[in-house]
Amino acid sequence: MSRCGVSSPDSVIEEAPAATKRRLLDVAERLFADQGFDSVSLRAITAEAGANLAAVNYHFGSKESLIAAVIARQVEPINRRRLELLEGAVDAREIVAAFVDPVLQEAERSGADGGHFLKLMSRCTAARDEKVSALIAVQFREVVRRFVMAIGDACPGLSAEVVHLRLLFTAGAMAQSLFHLDKLAMVSEGRCEAPGLDTLRDEMVTFLAAGLETGTRDGDVK
Amino acid sequence: MSRCGVSSPDSVIEEAPAATKRRLLDVAERLFADQGFDSVSLRAITAEAGANLAAVNYHFGSKESLIAAVIARQVEPINRRRLELLEGAVDAREIVAAFVDPVLQEAERSGADGGHFLKLMSRCTAARDEKVSALIAVQFREVVRRFVMAIGDACPGLSAEVVHLRLLFTAGAMAQSLFHLDKLAMVSEGRCEAPGLDTLRDEMVTFLAAGLETGTRDGDVK
DNA sequence: GTCTATACCACGATAGAC
């Protein structure tokens, strides 16, 4: 069960993580999702993980790097799955689905744990720190490149600039709606219940696919 | 030009702000936009405003309340303008424009200052703190109510749930694209420059209006 | 190497003097 053969030099996640290191990641992931990156102290993390305060600094170097490691461990498989799904996608609906579904599937998978994955993801989209946000940007470079190409093929007549913008709208709508979904009931004053993830998914794909296609060959122009 | 007649008991902004209080708000607004809420210390704010460290706690009660006051001072006029513009809106494009334009206009107005307004707005959408985010939610209640009604009228056949979701997508796409607009060049590796605000505005309205209309009477169904 | 104990320094908040 040795993972040492992987050898990913640039990755934040080191190979063969020590038991303590892994426990720190698990605890940090849960606490960060629940309370946000800044609200969780290293003392709270290390206490719950049964480790010493200095363990974080030893294994990760800083709280910032711990945050980056937690994010990377979640984002990497999501983005890999996105690229897999994109292979068979030909129209706008399928492209949007390839972008959205891995996130929602992961959300459902971690549903037993209270779905803290969604909270964590949406906290990332608003990364308060320039260093963290730059790290995330690197993680998304390949995904952006491939999805821009796919959208360009499926929606002929759009400039590269417009395609990039529409992908940005797509990512934003997804991230924000996941983040604020639970606030729908509050802000609508009872006129609307927070829908399930499957409803959200279908509505999101319909909405975003329409936006991607508009003004192109087989989309309406309004 | 007395503001004292307004008397808004529930508002965070008190009437007749003292000179120190106003200076604290101005400095905090700029620093928060540049570095984020958590990165800016009260010591930095009070030092730059020429006030004492304890001044923030005296005038606002806490750093949290200072943040809320800064946000409210920006959001209130935006939301008022949104409701004004919504009056004359009949179709999806105009509704989206009524939601988006006040934000972009304010962004251009503060362009001379480095456009820190946009940074501040987008930091709000990710409010790390439950208390702050609840405060923001209250600010948007009336806006949500009116825009949901308008969308329902302009896009017949949509359930209240779907209308709420589509408004959520709209708000998310706007907020996130404004937030990450400057990262487009980095993440696209030079294949795409960050567009101007006018280009962003037009593309946003087109994209979001298409999403709002899809599946309704005069939208396409795909 | 892995981990612990402990000592920093900066932060937000508060009390009390002026």
Place this chain on the structure above:
DNA sequence: GTCTATCGTGGTATAGAC
């Protein structure tokens, strides 16, 4: 209304135990 002093807690750095 404003300032000084101080408290508890935060992230970080280091020395040394295993």
